[in-house]
Amino acid sequence: xxxxxxxxxxxxxxxxxxxxxxxxxxxxxxxxxxxxxxxxxxxxxxxxxxxxxxxxxxxxxxxxxxxxxxxxxxxxxxxxxxxxxxxxxxxxxxxxxxxxxxxxxxxxxxxxxxxxxxxxxxxxxxxxxxxxxxxxxxxxxxxxxxxxxxxxxxxxxxxxxxxxxxxxxxxxxxxxxxxxxxxxxxxxxxxxxxxxxxxxxxxxxxxxxxxxxxxxxxxxxxxxxxxxxxxxxxxxxxxxxxxxxxxxxxxxxxxxxxxxxxxxxxxxxxxxxxxxxxxxxxxxxxxxxxxxxxxxxxxxxxxxxxxxxxxxxxxxxxxxxxxxxxxxxxxxxxxxxxxxxxxxxxxxxxxxxxxxxxxxxxxxxxxxxxxxxxxxxxxxxxxxxxxxxxxxxxxxxxxxxxxxxxxxxxxxxxxxxxxxxxxxxxxxxxxxxxxxxxxxxxxxxxxxxxxxxxxxxxxxxxxxxxxxxxxxxxxxxxxxxxxxxxxxxxxxxxxxxxxxxxxxxxxxxxxxxxxxxxxxxxxxxxxxxxxxxxxxxxxxxxxxxxxxxxxxxxxxxxxxxxxxxxxxxxxxxxxxxxxxxxxxxxxxxxxxxxxxxxxxxxxxxxxxxxxxxxxxxxxxxxxxxxxxxxxxxxxxxxxxxxxxxxxxxxxxxxxxxxxxxxxxxxxxxxxxxxxx
Numbered sequence: 001x002x003x004x005x006x007x008x009x010x011x012x013x014x015x016x017x018x019x020x021x022x023x024x025x026x027x028x029x030x031x032x033x034x035x036x037x038x039x040x041x042x043x044x045x046x047x048x049x050x051x052x053x054x055x056x057x058x059x060x061x062x063x064x065x066x067x068x069x070x071x072x073x074x075x076x077x078x079x080x081x082x083x084x085x086x087x088x089x090x091x092x093x094x095x096x097x098x099x100x101x102x103x104x105x106x107x108x109x110x111x112x113x114x115x116x117x118x119x120x121x122x123x124x125x126x127x128x129x130x131x132x133x134x135x136x137x138x139x140x141x142x143x144x145x146x147x148x149x150x151x152x153x154x155x156x157x158x159x160x161x162x163x164x165x166x167x168x169x170x171x172x173x174x175x176x177x178x179x180x181x182x183x184x185x186x187x188x189x190x191x192x193x194x195x196x197x198x199x200x201x202x203x204x205x206x207x208x209x210x211x212x213x214x215x216x217x218x219x220x221x222x223x224x225x226x227x228x229x230x231x232x233x234x235x236x237x238x239x240x241x242x243x244x245x246x247x248x249x250x251x252x253x254x255x256x257x258x259x260x261x262x263x264x265x266x267x268x269x270x271x272x273x274x275x276x277x278x279x280x281x282x283x284x285x286x287x288x289x290x291x292x293x294x295x296x297x298x299x300x301x302x303x304x305x306x307x308x309x310x311x312x313x314x315x316x317x318x319x320x321x322x323x324x325x326x327x328x329x330x331x332x333x334x335x336x337x338x339x340x341x342x343x344x345x346x347x348x349x350x351x352x353x354x355x356x357x358x359x360x361x362x363x364x365x366x367x368x369x370x371x372x373x374x375x376x377x378x379x380x381x382x383x384x385x386x387x388x389x390x391x392x393x394x395x396x397x398x399x400x401x402x403x404x405x406x407x408x409x410x411x412x413x414x415x416x417x418x419x420x421x422x423x424x425x426x427x428x429x430x431x432x433x434x435x436x437x438x439x440x441x442x443x444x445x446x447x448x449x450x451x452x453x454x455x456x457x458x459x460x461x462x463x464x465x466x467x468x469x470x471x472x473x474x475x476x477x478x479x480x481x482x483x484x485x486x487x488x489x490x491x492x493x494x495x496x497x498x499x500x501x502x503x504x505x506x507x508x509x510x511x512x513x514x515x516x517x518x519x520x521x522x523x524x525x526x527x528x529x530x531x532x533x534x535x536x537x538x539x540x541x542x543x544x545x546x547x548x549x550x551x552x553x554x555x556x557x558x559x560x561x562x563x564x565x566x567x568x569x570x571x572x573x574x575x576x577x578x579x580x581x582x583x584x585x586x587x588x589x590x591x592x593x594x595x596x597x598x599x600x601x602x603x604x605x606x607x608x609x610x611x612x613x614x615x616x617x618x619x620x621x622x623x624x625x626x627x628x629x630x631x632x633x634x635x636x637x638x639x640x641x642x643x644x645x646x647x648x649x650x651x652x653x654x655x656x657x658x659x660x661x662x663x664x665x666x667x668x669x670x671x672x673x674x675x676x
Contacts (some may be wrong), residue, residue, distance in 0.1 A: 003171060004220035006212070008185075012221050013178040015165035015190065020096045027164050031616050032146050039139045046132035054126055133506045151656045155276055157188055165190070170218030171203065177221070179207045186464035196251055208464045211254075226255070226448045232396055232413075234402040235371055235445050240335035240353045249349040256348045256368055256449035258326045258459050262319035268312035276339030278308055285365045291511055322463060327365045332356075333437050340438050348446050356418070357427055357441030364424040368449045371396060371407065372416050374430035378622050378629075380423040384454060390425055390629045393418055393623055395442075409447070418444065421455030425629075426622070483520045491516045529554070575632050577640030580607045580615075604640035616652035621645055 003012040020026050022033075116389045130136070153160040161178050168175045173195045183389050191205045193214060203214035204224075211224045241249065263271075272278065281304050288297035329344040335353040336343075345367035348354060356377070358364045366379065374533045377393045396402075396416040418424075429440040437443055450456055491513035498509040536553045547553065579601040602608075607615075621630035628635070628645055638645055638652065645652045 003177070003218075006221065008182065008223065009207075009221075010180045010182050011178075012180070013161075014168040014171050014218075015176040015178055016163055016168040016174075017176065018166050026164055028149060029146070032142065032149075035142050039135065039142055041541050042135040043131035043139060046135050047129050049132050050126040050130050051128045052466075056385060116556070130320050136507075137510065143438070144198070150275070151276075151279060154274060157190065157442035160617045161190060171205075171214045171221070171482055172218050173203060177205050177207075179205070181208075200248070200251075208460055209260075209456075210460060211452070224452060227454060228407055228409060228447050230407060231403070232398055232405050232407060233665075235396070235407070236373060236398040236403070238351070238353060238445060239338060240336050241351050245351065246336060246349060249351060253350055253449055253452075255346045256453075257329075257346045257540060258451065258456055260319060260326070260459065260463065262316050262323065265316065267314060268315050269309060272308040272312050272315075273305070278304055280518075280521065282340055284515075287511065287518065289509075291515065304608050319463075322459060327367075330367075332367065333439050333441065348449055350446055350449055351623050352446040354444055354446060355437030355439050356423050356424065356444050357429070357437075357439050359439075366418045366420055366422045366424055368420050369409070369447040369453045370418045370444035371413075371447055372418060373443045374436070376428045377418065377424060377442055378426040379418060380425055381419065383421050383423075384419055384458070390622065391415075392620060395430070417447070419455070420453035435674055447509050480520060484517070487517050487520050546658075575636040577636045582608055605642060607641055612643065615641055616643045616645075619645075 003014055005012040018026060022029055077541050153163055157178075165176060165178075166620050171177055171193050173193055175193050176190050177193060178188065178190050185319070186243055191206060191207050193203055193205055196202045196204070203218070203397055205214070212221050214221055282301065285297045285300040285304070288300070327345075329346045330347065331342050332341045332345050333340050333355040334348065335341075339493075348368050353373075354370075356364075356366065356370070372393050372395050374395050376395060378390050379393055380390050392415075394415055396413065405412070407413055427442050430436055430443060432440075435443070448454070448456075451460055494516065495509055495513050498504050498512075499506075504512075533550055533553050537547055537550055540547050581601055602611075618633040618640070619630065621634055621638075640656050643652050644655055
């Protein structure tokens with residue numbers, strides 16, 4: 001049954017696991033039990049027949065030689081096929097001489113003497129216990145089909161859902177949810193429906209480390225509700241969590257931590273080696289082992305194992321690098337039950353009131369998404385937006401109609417929100433009163449924690465969005481189809497010619513045909529692709545380019561144009577101001593006849609007094625310690641006109657001589673001000 005889901009997911013289907021009565025295996029393996037019984041019975045009945053046929057064939061040949069000698073025929077006439085590899089897999093002896101006098105000598109030939117003679121002549125004999133060729137081929141086909149049934153369920157989630165699960169009416173404890181994300185948002189997964197142990201007994205699922213709650217009737221799924229869609233007045237009136245609310249929030253939201261445990265080497269290696277390509281490679285190498293190409297086959301298997309080990313180590317290393325985004329828990333002042341208590345940042349819960357401050361030279365990371373209620377702060381949001389320009393955050397206003405507005409984190413109220421993972425560079429504490437934090441920090445309201453925060457979303461995107469990119473899928477399938485047609489023609493010719501000549505056994509002929517078919521996809525192709533990708537990575541590294549997703553390198557070969565948002569991303573944020581434009585008093589003469597009403601560009605040092613006052617006053621530069629930081633465009637403009645910003649008294653003055661009317665720093669109440 002399809003379940004209603006939030007817009008962040010494409011679809012959710014309720015499933016229930018099918019019974020598995022066969023010692024933990026499903027009924028899909030039941031037909032193989034009967035097939036194995038029949039196949040082993042066939043092998044038991046025909047065991048030793050190829051060996052007996054070979055002995056009878058040699059005895060018949062020996063009898064034919066004796067008969068021809070006694071009859072006066074030339075000995076060379078019967079000795080020409082002594083070195084041929086006869087078909088011992090067949091039980092038919094129609095090619096053997098059936099002369100009337102041959103039965104006596106053939107019966108008198110000692111079987112042990114024939115075996116010893118064939119070993120002395122280095123002639124191959126079948127194993128005495130070898131069953132009939134068709135029985136062995138039947139067992140081989142059953143084993144391959146059985147393995148494919150198991151592997152296909154591992155490789156394809158859709159097949160696994162159809163075989164191992166059945167539709168359910170709703171999501172309830174013990175059922176499963178087949179979650180399909182939006183395109184390019186990770187892979188689909190089947191997750192179990194769980195139930196909280198608290199009094200609420202809420203049902204939920206965890207998909208890609210994100211928690212989704214199930215509605216009481218089990219017919220819909222919704223994102224874990226965070227306190228973000230409320231009125232501004234509700235946040236200003238908040239008094240923190242009491243013990244009961246804190247316990248319920250702890251059960252519902254969990255700890256405020258980004259715990260990403262890397263898999264063990266065994267788990268990563270098993271997942272890699274059981275992929276479609278490694279399994280196909282090992283299958284091809286096993287066929288070469290059957291054909292007695294020991295050195296080649298063992299080297300191939302060793303290379304496959306080393307390549308998959310390297311891939312597993314690379315995956316573990318990437319997960320460990322992802323764990324590096326986790327910051328150690330630090331003490332924080334939290335308002336619980338109307339008292340300020342010292343907890344750790346991992347104990348923060350949505351709805352908490354806490355204090356955020358920077359007291360020393362150590363770097364302070366914002367622990368969660370929070371609404372700034374009192375005070376102001378300067379933060380570096382480079383980890384979120386890529387911009388190195390510090391951002392000024394101000395306390396939310398609760399006056400007039402602003403109190404009734406609904407919180408908008410991404411647009412209207414972004415200037416009042418501190419995002420998880422950003423760096424706190426400076427804070428201005430609020431006035432001291434009864435509600436002020438004891439450590440003179442900014443009063444903040446915790447909005448989102450853990451993997452539901454902004455940093456948690458970034459970690460989830462990095463971890464789960466690395467899907468494989470398949471390029472030129474249609475062209476590759478067309479090429480493989482063409483190669484398969486030629487391989488089928490070649491295999492058919494080899495089989496027909498071999499059966500007609502009769503110089504090779506049926507085992508060898510079938511093995512040769514299977515090798516021809518499997519050679520359509522060379523087993524070395526994945527390793528060759530990996531070598532090509534690694535070579536490209538080294539070339540990019542020498543050019544100063546770091547690649548975060550190497551699997552997209554083959555797709556980059558089709559790129560013709562690359563567009564970037566701005567030059568600062570690729571070069572530097574140190575800009576140089578060239579000049580200014582000013583409006584003309586007389587449009588008829590000042591614009592050179594262009595009719596635009598704007599004069600030509602004037603060098604920064606020759607800018608008018610009005611232009612200098614506007615550039616020196618209309619900016620958002622702030623003081624962080626002993627440094628002035630802000631938008632590179634604004635710092636370059638002030639330096640270009642020859643003025644200096646003095647953060648001590650919030651004034652901008654010319655360098656050459658004191659200005660008659662220095663431009664004051666705009667008030668922090670607005671992001672843009674003018675100077676008259």
